[in-house]
Amino acid sequence: MERRKIIAGNWKMNMTPSEAVALIEKLKPLVATDSADVVFCVPAIDIIPAVEAVKGTNIGIGAENMYFEEKGAFTGEISPAMLTDAGVKYVIIGHSERREYFAETDETVNKKVLKAFEHGLTPIICCGESLTQREQGITIDWIRQQIKIAFLNVTAGQAKDAVIAYEPIWAIGTGKVATTEQAQEVCAAIRACIAEIYDDATAAAIRIQYGGSVSAASAPELFAQADIDGGLVGGASLKEDFGAIVNWQ
Numbered sequence: 693m694e695r696r697k698i699i700a701g702n703w704k705m706n707m708t709p710s711e712a713v714a715l716i717e718k719l720k721p722l723v724a725t726d727s728a729d730v731v732f733c734v735p736a737i738d739i740i741p742a743v744e745a746v747k748g749t750n751i752g753i754g755a756e757n758m759y760f761e762e763k764g765a766f767t768g769e770i771s772p773a774m775l776t777d778a779g780v781k782y783v784i785i786g787h788s789e790r791r792e793y794f795a796e797t798d799e800t801v802n803k804k805v806l807k808a809f810e811h812g813l814t815p816i817i818c819c820g821e822s823l824t825q826r827e828q829g830i831t832i833d834w835i836r837q838q839i840k841i842a843f844l845n846v847t848a849g850q851a852k853d854a855v856i857a858y859e860p861i862w863a864i865g866t867g868k869v870a871t872t873e874q875a876q877e878v879c880a881a882i883r884a885c886i887a888e889i890y891d892d893a894t895a896a897a898i899r900i901q902y903g904g905s906v907s908a909a910s911a912p913e914l915f916a917q918a919d920i921d922g923g924l925v926g927g928a929s930l931k932e933d934f935g936a937i938v939n940w941q
């Protein structure tokens with residue numbers, strides 16, 4: 693099955709609203725393509741001007757996080773309905789920085805994934821091992837557990853539309869990209885895990901990104917792998933390089 697590539701930028705805590713609009717104006721012509729889905733995941737306060745700025749282009753706007761409740765006394769949080777009403781289509785869930793600094797767990801990731809689907813948002817579900825886990829040889833076991841918990845009670849019909857981002861923690865923001873073989877091995881294991889939970893058709897449909905220091909130089913080889921359906925890109929998504937990454941072919 694031919695899966696459409698999806699290349700998403702994760703801006704993290706960068707860009708004020710006016711800087712966001714300026715960056716989108718600069719990147720717009722560089723990321724124009726018919727052959728992949730292009731997503732900019734931006735800070736919450738940038739969402740409204742970003743949605744306005746991408747009107748009429750091929751760029752979809754994503755959030756970097758959301759809460760799993762509908763509404764109410766959750767000071768500082770953003771609800772799924774707020775995102776959809778603002779024109780957001782995607783939401784990153786369980787990024788390793790959220791797990792590390794904001795105490796997110798596999799269980800909160802699962803609650804958020806379920807809520808995102810309930811509201812028609814496409815979750816970009818992050819998983820990844822630490823360097824210690826890789827050195828211990830438990831990478832695949834660890835990732836399988838993250839995936840199984842993230843997809844608890846998610847239907848096959850929902851799962852086929854999910855995006856999974858495999859991001860080895862040791863490769864994020866370090867300039868140390870995983871080897872093509874390492875990235876492909878884990879992405880293939882994730883697809884096999886989805887086939888076990890659901891079926892072969894769901895596994896063939898779901899899109900799996902690699903993330904971790906993706907650059908214009910490393911993207912072509914990574915994205916050419918059988919089980920890698922694009923990338924989640926941090927640092928390079930704020931630069932003109934993102935255009936080259938999107939047009940990797």
Ligand code: PEP
Pocket residue numbers: 702704859863864865866867903904905906924925926927928
């Ligand atoms: C990320 O933030 O998801 C990421 C992969 O960052 P970087 O590309 O900077 O390593």
